[in-house]
Amino acid sequence: MATIRDVAERAGVSVGTVSRVLSGNATVKQRLRERVQAVIEELDYKPNQAARALRTNRVDVIGLVVPDITNPFFAQLAKAIETEAASHGQFVMLANTHDDLETESRQIMALLDRSPRGLIVVASSDSPEASIDSDVPILSIDRRFRNRPLACIDNEHGSIQIAEHLHALGHRSICYISGPPNTEVGRVRQNGFVQRIRALSTHDDPIDLEVREGQFSFESGETIGHDIMSGKRANMPSAVAAASDQIAIGVMRAARDRGLKVPADIALTGFDDIDMSALAYPRLTTIRQPIQALARAVIAPIIDTSIASHDVKIRGSLIVRGSTVTAESRSTVPLAGKAKSN
Numbered sequence: 001m002a003t004i005r006d007v008a009e010r011a012g013v014s015v016g017t018v019s020r021v022l023s024g025n026a027t028v029k030q031r032l033r034e035r036v037q038a039v040i041e042e043l044d045y046k047p048n049q050a051a052r053a054l055r056t057n058r059v060d061v062i063g064l065v066v067p068d069i070t071n072p073f074f075a076q077l078a079k080a081i082e083t084e085a086a087s088h089g090q091f092v093m094l095a096n097t098h099d100d101l102e103t104e105s106r107q108i109m110a111l112l113d114r115s116p117r118g119l120i121v122v123a124s125s126d127s128p129e130a131s132i133d134s135d136v137p138i139l140s141i142d143r144r145f146r147n148r149p150l151a152c153i154d155n156e157h158g159s160i161q162i163a164e165h166l167h168a169l170g171h172r173s174i175c176y177i178s179g180p181p182n183t184e185v186g187r188v189r190q191n192g193f194v195q196r197i198r199a200l201s202t203h204d205d206p207i208d209l210e211v212r213e214g215q216f217s218f219e220s221g222e223t224i225g226h227d228i229m230s231g232k233r234a235n236m237p238s239a240v241a242a243a244s245d246q247i248a249i250g251v252m253r254a255a256r257d258r259g260l261k262v263p264a265d266i267a268l269t270g271f272d273d274i275d276m277s278a279l280a281y282p283r284l285t286t287i288r289q290p291i292q293a294l295a296r297a298v299i300a301p302i303i304d305t306s307i308a309s310h311d312v313k314i315r316g317s318l319i320v321r322g323s324t325v326t327a328e329s330r331s332t333v334p335l336a337g338k339a340k341s342n
């Protein structure tokens with residue numbers, strides 16, 4: 001069985017260089033990295049992970065904590081993080097908190113006890129600012145965890161794009177269904193949408209806006225959707241903007257149950273661009289999250305500790321599909337979707 005010394009000798013480098021290649025150290029030049037990797041494959045070298053963990057007091061594992069793995073967006077996010085981690089020779093250990101703060105704390109401490117390379121957290125809700133006594137890098141993604149650096153989409157800009165899209169289509173009676181107010185993402189998305197609608201509304205061309213408080217779930221969208229559509233059709237908004245695709249798909253389901261059609265009777269938008277949004281009928285107009293870029297943003301400072309951790313905000317893209325049409329011609333249903341640049 002080949003050893004790390006065999007690899008070093010065959011590649012003509014030091015044992016330390018081989019070790020840095022194995023750990024994904026960014027200081028190793030690309031050509032040298034490729035040479036060492038070729039020898040590793042040639043000799044079928046398998047690192048002794050247990051011995052390596054004893055030397056470094058770290059395992060090649062990155063912890064990932066999410067509020068609800070059944071949420072399609074978090075499942076897609078976890079996949080992107082796992083793929084990015086694997087490209088650096090790291091594995092991902094996933095923990096689910098069930099949107100519960102106490103469970104979140106227990107899961108985080110359990111992962112930290114295993115001395116991971118780093119820890120990435122999607123907070124279940126706004127959490128206390130109390131610090132965690134650990135030298136393991138801890139970063140937030142999508143939702144901020146305590147005072148840790150956050151990588152997320154520019155939620156305000158995304159909501160502004162949706163508001164401007166509906167306004168440009170002539171919608172002047174709009175219902176906005178928010179995310180939970182105990183999350184920063186829920187508040188920022190709502191604020192971005194509401195403030196832009198207010199700015200677009202004028203004395204001569206007013207916009208009637210109603211805001212409903214929801215949760216990031218299909219059930220929440222369906223319940224609120226039924227309530228919105230329970231009265232006379234003349235009193236219904238011409239468009240519903242949802243703070244997430246799950247909410248929007250719930251509203252779509254409620255419309256179908258009531259014999260109404262999207263967008264013929266009511267236009268609809270989401271946020272996140274989960275895979276299901278392109279499979280729904282009609283396909284959902286939404287904001288596409290830059291998931292791969294977010295995954296790179298949180299993995300990079302864990303792999304290379306010389307990279308300073310700081311907040312990263314990345315703009316998403318408006319994806320126009322069949323769930324939105326002009327207020328005057330809502331009976332026309334587009335079949336294809338297109339992306340608009342930021």
